[in-house]
Every structure is written in C-alpha cells, then in structure tokens.
Amino acid sequence: MSKYFPLCFLGLSLLFNSCSNDDNIIPDNVLEEPVEQPAGATAEDYPAQNFMWQAMNIFYFWQQDVANLSDSKFTGPTDPAYIEFLASKENPASFFFEDLCNNHVDAVGEANAVDRFSAVVENYQDLLNSLQGISRSNGLEFNLYLNENGFNVYGVVTYIMPDSNASEQDISRGELFNGVDGQDLTVNNYVDLLFGENASYTLNMADIIDQSIVSNNKTVSLTKIENFSENPILVNKIIEQNGIKIGYLMYNGFLAAYDEDLNDVFGTFKSENIDELILDFRYNPGGRVSSAIQIASSVYGTNTDEVFIRPRFNDKLQSQFGVPDNFTDVTFDSETPLNTLELSRVYVITTDNSASASELVINGLEPYVDVVQVGTTTTGKNEFSNTFVDDPENSFLYDPDRIDQINPNNSWAIQPLLGRNENADGFSDYTTGLVPDHILGEDIENLGVLGDENEPLLQLTLSVISGSTAKFSPSQPFPADLLTHSKMFEPGKNNMFMDGLLKPL
Incomplete structure (x- = not known):
C-alpha cells in the first residue's frame, strides 16, 4: 500500500x-x-x-x-x-x-x-x-478584565443584541459587573459561571470608584435563549458633517445569512451618495470569507478580474489549488447584483477584538484603497479554516x-x-495584528453610545475625516487589563471560514 x-x-x-x-x-x-x-x-x-x-x-x-x-x-x-x-x-x-x-x-x-x-x-x-450567528445566548456581549490583584475578574458590557433577553433587562453598554449569583468572579470560576451549562444567572453589578471596581446593590437576571440569531448589522446610519455625507456601519460578524441585508445597507449608502464610509469592526471576530469579499467589493468595486486574496495552502495542495479569489459583483449564495460605492478611501475602526475576516477586509483592500485605520491593534489572525x-x-x-x-x-x-490569505501585493504577515494610523483605546469609564457622534472612537474618526484631529483631546483611559471577551466562547471564535471554497469531485 x-x-x-x-x-x-x-x-x-x-x-x-x-x-x-x-x-x-x-x-x-x-x-x-x-x-x-x-x-x-x-x-x-x-x-x-x-x-x-x-x-x-x-x-x-x-x-x-x-x-x-x-x-x-x-x-x-x-x-x-x-x-x-x-x-x-x-x-x-x-x-x-x-x-x-x-x-x-x-x-x-x-x-x-x-x-x-x-x-x-x-x-x-x-x-x-x-457560523450562522445562531447560539444559546442571552444577547449580552462583554469584555472581561483582570482586577489589579491579577485574580479577580470584572466585566464591562460592550453591546446588547436587539430582541434578546438582555435587551429587555435594565442593563446597558458601559455597565460593569464583578459577580454572578452572589459569587465574586475570579480567574478560576468565570468560565463556569458565565459560559457554563446554566441557562440563567444573575449578574452582580459594580461601579468604578476611586480607580477601583466596587460592588453596588444592583443585580440583573439574564436567561439564555436556545437558537438565538444575532444580526451582525448592529448600527447603520448616515452622518452629515460640514456638508460631507458619511456612511457608518457597525458590523459584528461576517455571517452569510445576512449578506442580503448587508447589500441593502450599501444600497442605501449608494442612493444617498455618501462621500465617505466608516466600517466599525471593533467587536467583529471574523466569519465567512465570502462575506468579507462582498463587503470589500461593495467598498471598492465589482472588479471581478482583480485579485482580492490569494490563499496559501500546505505543499500538498498549493500548486494545484492555490487559486486567487477576486472581487465579486454578486452576493455569494443568492447571486444578487452587488451595490458598490467605488470609493478610493475607507475608514475602519478596530480593537484587539477585531480578527480574521475583519483583518482580511483591511489587508485585501490595502493595494486598491486608502484604508485609514482608527482604534487599537487587531488580533493578528491571518489564517483561514x-x-x-x-x-x-x-x-x-x-x-x-x-x-x-x-x-x-x-x-x-x-x-x-x-492556510493564510495574501493580498494582491503578496502580504499576509500580520500575526502581531494590524496597527492603526490613529491610535485610541476604548475607555471603560467613557464607552459612549455606539453610532453616536460623541462616542470617542467614532468622534476621533470623524475628526480625521474633517481634518480637525488637533482639536480632539480624549481623556486618560481607565487602566484596564483585558483578559478575554464573550465571543471567544462561541464555537466559531476568531476564525476565517472557507466553507464552500473546497469542492470534492
């Protein structure tokens, strides 16, 4: 044999x-x-x-x-x-x-x-x-941080999914918690308490007082719903500033089930003749590569003869199957004609929660578009699966x-x-993350309202667009030591999925 x-x-x-x-x-x-x-x-x-x-x-x-x-x-x-x-x-x-x-x-x-x-x-x-955004979820997304003692853990709510159990409770972005069901969160128990088999739990809320995390008397009870589906398009709007129309899209996962909705958003941007576009990927851990190709094509153009990415496989497969993926003019599954803006510049908001397909859009567009990155360095996930x-x-x-x-x-x-995906220039070496042009971390004492022009990261991006960054003066952020975030406990965490790329004969 x-x-x-x-x-x-x-x-x-x-x-x-x-x-x-x-x-x-x-x-x-x-x-x-x-x-x-x-x-x-x-x-x-x-x-x-x-x-x-x-x-x-x-x-x-x-x-x-x-x-x-x-x-x-x-x-x-x-x-x-x-x-x-x-x-x-x-x-x-x-x-x-x-x-x-x-x-x-x-x-x-x-x-x-x-x-x-x-x-x-x-x-x-x-x-x-x-992979379709379906999970057992209460709809609460959050970052987890280590307390100053390096043992206790506290959470900060980053956003709440619409129509979820959490959306019906008295809890909002920027609130803190440091316990579950009366137990203090620690490095030893936070996984079981927050991500275990229990469908329901009660958060013990907290405040920042004198640079310390201090419990308060508020509690919030949450229940995970089976087969809950998250729409990754959390916010989309048009902001007018000094006669400039700016499209803003907060997109939290590259999910094929919402490709048509995504195309509709770009259709609205196109019909409104926006001048600039902001893609907010700060909490986007990745997803389907076809959705990344779609959003990049909607930004740059339906130039189907131009390379968006080149996959690099192991030596067994590369010579035969390393076929480039070009920009597209239709959605992948339904082949709906794509709405495209044909922009020469795009602004992308990132944090260390931005990974894989989010980074792929940035890297894939770089040879063709002026990508202005705002926020903090991305995860550095350049492999596909x-x-x-x-x-x-x-x-x-x-x-x-x-x-x-x-x-x-x-x-x-x-x-x-x-393997790894290279852009048209052959670049794929960003395992340490993609570094922003304008650096600003989120301040857990002042997260702001997502999509609001005064939210710090959006405010900085708008100041870059208007050329008034000299007038932007952020406050000194609270010294938070990030441990992990809630999306890391989903089966499809931080991945760039090529399901559908490989076809058996």
Missing part, C-alpha cells in the same frame, strides 16, 4: 472554486493516560480520531511540520501502529490538540504556540449554528446536502487552519 494511504485509500480528489466563502469552544485540556487497545481493534473503533487524522493529514497547513501527520508515519488504515495511535487518547479533543496540531495554544500555552486557532467541537451542529465532519466520501468537507451521509456514530467536527 502506498505510504500516502489517506489520499489513495479514500480516492480524494479536490477542486477549489475561485469564489470562496465562510469564517471554538475552549476545551478542558486534560492530560490522559494511554488507552489500552482492545484485541482485534480496527480504525473504525475510533471514528473521531480516525476521521481527524485523515482530514488533518491532507488539509492541515502545518501537516509537514507535525511528525504524527507524516505521509510515511503509517502504512495504511490497518497498520497496528496506526490503530494504536488512534487509541492513545480516549478524549478526541485531547487527541486533536496534543497529537495532531502544531503546538496548539491549548496544549502548549500562549508563549510556545504556533497554532492559536484550530478548533474542535463534539457536536458539529453547534459549530454550524455558530474549513469545517470538516466524518463524511469520507465527500473528502470530510461539510455539505448541508449530505447530512445523512455523516457517520451517525461520530458527531465530532474540526475546524483546522488550512
């Missing part, structure tokens, strides 16, 4: 479309004792591990750097050494992070990590829902029309990093 048994055994033959589309639950990383392999075991006895290895051997960006994924590691699916390897860990998540990924952050820690974003989930439906499930006849690629072909004995899904 060929040493390249995954390709030969499965007969995998791939075709990449030139039109791309879609952008993780943090698992408990528990070291396990080796699992004793039962007599007569086969690869089918370890369906999750078996599917993970085969998909990773073909598609993983760092396949050649991981000894366990080497094409010559095993002779075939019946190789006793292969079956022993599959049986080495009972928990598929541990197997994925520790044995298949290239120094994954959940296995080796932030300081030694190479792979920071590959994901695995036990139920593929949770991941698929996340794809959803894989246990459907070997479809090259393990998730296809909504093949649900009944997925192995009923294995619901695990993986979202491994497949």
Whole structure:
C-alpha cells in the first residue's frame, strides 16, 4: 500500500472554486493516560480520531511540520501502529490538540504556540449554528478584565443584541459587573459561571470608584435563549458633517445569512451618495470569507478580474489549488447584483477584538484603497479554516446536502487552519495584528453610545475625516487589563471560514 494511504485509500480528489466563502469552544485540556487497545481493534473503533487524522493529514497547513501527520508515519488504515495511535487518547479533543496540531495554544500555552486557532467541537451542529450567528445566548456581549490583584475578574458590557433577553433587562453598554449569583468572579470560576451549562444567572453589578471596581446593590437576571440569531448589522446610519455625507456601519460578524441585508445597507449608502464610509469592526471576530469579499467589493468595486486574496495552502495542495479569489459583483449564495460605492478611501475602526475576516477586509483592500485605520491593534489572525465532519466520501468537507451521509456514530467536527490569505501585493504577515494610523483605546469609564457622534472612537474618526484631529483631546483611559471577551466562547471564535471554497469531485 502506498505510504500516502489517506489520499489513495479514500480516492480524494479536490477542486477549489475561485469564489470562496465562510469564517471554538475552549476545551478542558486534560492530560490522559494511554488507552489500552482492545484485541482485534480496527480504525473504525475510533471514528473521531480516525476521521481527524485523515482530514488533518491532507488539509492541515502545518501537516509537514507535525511528525504524527507524516505521509510515511503509517502504512495504511490497518497498520497496528496506526490503530494504536488512534487509541492513545480516549478524549478526541485531547487527541486533536496534543497529537495532531502544531503546538496548539491549548496544549502548549500562549508563549510556545504556533497554532492559536484550530478548533474542535463534539457536536458539529453547534459549530454550524455558530457560523450562522445562531447560539444559546442571552444577547449580552462583554469584555472581561483582570482586577489589579491579577485574580479577580470584572466585566464591562460592550453591546446588547436587539430582541434578546438582555435587551429587555435594565442593563446597558458601559455597565460593569464583578459577580454572578452572589459569587465574586475570579480567574478560576468565570468560565463556569458565565459560559457554563446554566441557562440563567444573575449578574452582580459594580461601579468604578476611586480607580477601583466596587460592588453596588444592583443585580440583573439574564436567561439564555436556545437558537438565538444575532444580526451582525448592529448600527447603520448616515452622518452629515460640514456638508460631507458619511456612511457608518457597525458590523459584528461576517455571517452569510445576512449578506442580503448587508447589500441593502450599501444600497442605501449608494442612493444617498455618501462621500465617505466608516466600517466599525471593533467587536467583529471574523466569519465567512465570502462575506468579507462582498463587503470589500461593495467598498471598492465589482472588479471581478482583480485579485482580492490569494490563499496559501500546505505543499500538498498549493500548486494545484492555490487559486486567487477576486472581487465579486454578486452576493455569494443568492447571486444578487452587488451595490458598490467605488470609493478610493475607507475608514475602519478596530480593537484587539477585531480578527480574521475583519483583518482580511483591511489587508485585501490595502493595494486598491486608502484604508485609514482608527482604534487599537487587531488580533493578528491571518489564517483561514474549513469545517470538516466524518463524511469520507465527500473528502470530510461539510455539505448541508449530505447530512445523512455523516457517520451517525461520530458527531465530532474540526475546524483546522488550512492556510493564510495574501493580498494582491503578496502580504499576509500580520500575526502581531494590524496597527492603526490613529491610535485610541476604548475607555471603560467613557464607552459612549455606539453610532453616536460623541462616542470617542467614532468622534476621533470623524475628526480625521474633517481634518480637525488637533482639536480632539480624549481623556486618560481607565487602566484596564483585558483578559478575554464573550465571543471567544462561541464555537466559531476568531476564525476565517472557507466553507464552500473546497469542492470534492
């Protein structure tokens, strides 16, 4: 049998479309004792591990750097050494992070990590829902910060989703909390209290007094709604300033389900003949690449012969399948004609919560448009991924029309990093983030109202447009030590999804 048994055994033959589309639950990383392999075991006895290895051997960006994924590691699916390897860990998540990924952050820690974003989930439906903005949610989004003692944790509300449970409660952007159900939040308990199985909890609110986080007597009870859908278009409006019409769009996730709504927003901007455009990506962790191509095309133009991005895969796939993705003139799924502004300049608001597809829009537009970035440095997520499930006849690629072909004995899904996207100039090296032209961090003591002209980051952007930045004097921000944010606990966190780009023959 060929040493390249995954390709030969499965007969995998791939075709990449030139039109791309879609952008993780943090698992408990528990070291396990080796699992004793039962007599007569086969690869089918370890369906999750078996599917993970085969998909990773073909598609993983760092396949050649991981000894366990080497094409010559095993002779075939019946190789006793292969079956022993599959049986080495009972928990598929541990197997994925520790044995298949290239120094994954959940296995080796932030300081030694190479792979920071590959994901695995036990139920593929949770991941698929996340890609459409559907989750079990109370609609409250927030940042979490470390207190000055480095142990206690407090949260600051960043925004509230319309029509959610939180939207019906007495809570608003900029409010603080430091406890849940009467327990102080700490680095040891915040995950269980805020992101655990409990559908309902009560926040214990707090204030900033004399530069300290101090509890107050206010409580807010919240309930997570099953299958809640977030519309990523949080604010869109037109601001008139000194005779200049400025379109403002706060967009919080690249979700294909809302591509038509997004196109309608640009249709309004176009009909109003806006002069300038502000894209607010400050809380946007990423999403589908096709939606990023759409929004970039709506900004720059429907120039379908010009390269927006060039994907870079592993050495197995690059020469055959590294096909550039150009700008588009239609929405990806419904092929609705695209509304485009044909601007020569765009302003983008970012923070360290801005990741992957958000960064892709900035980097992809840079060769064509003057991108003026305002805020703080982005996450630095320049890799893309794809959803894989246990459907070997479809090259393990998730296809909504093949649900009944997925192995009923294995619901695990993986979202491994497949490569990096370069812009038309060949640039993709922004793992430390994209640095703003005009730097200003959010002040948790003065977050302001999103979309309001006096909100600090929007106010600074408007002053850049008007040329009056010399008159802009922000206050000294509260010294906040960011720990994480609520979107990091969704299955599709900080990812750039290419679902639909890869097509099996």
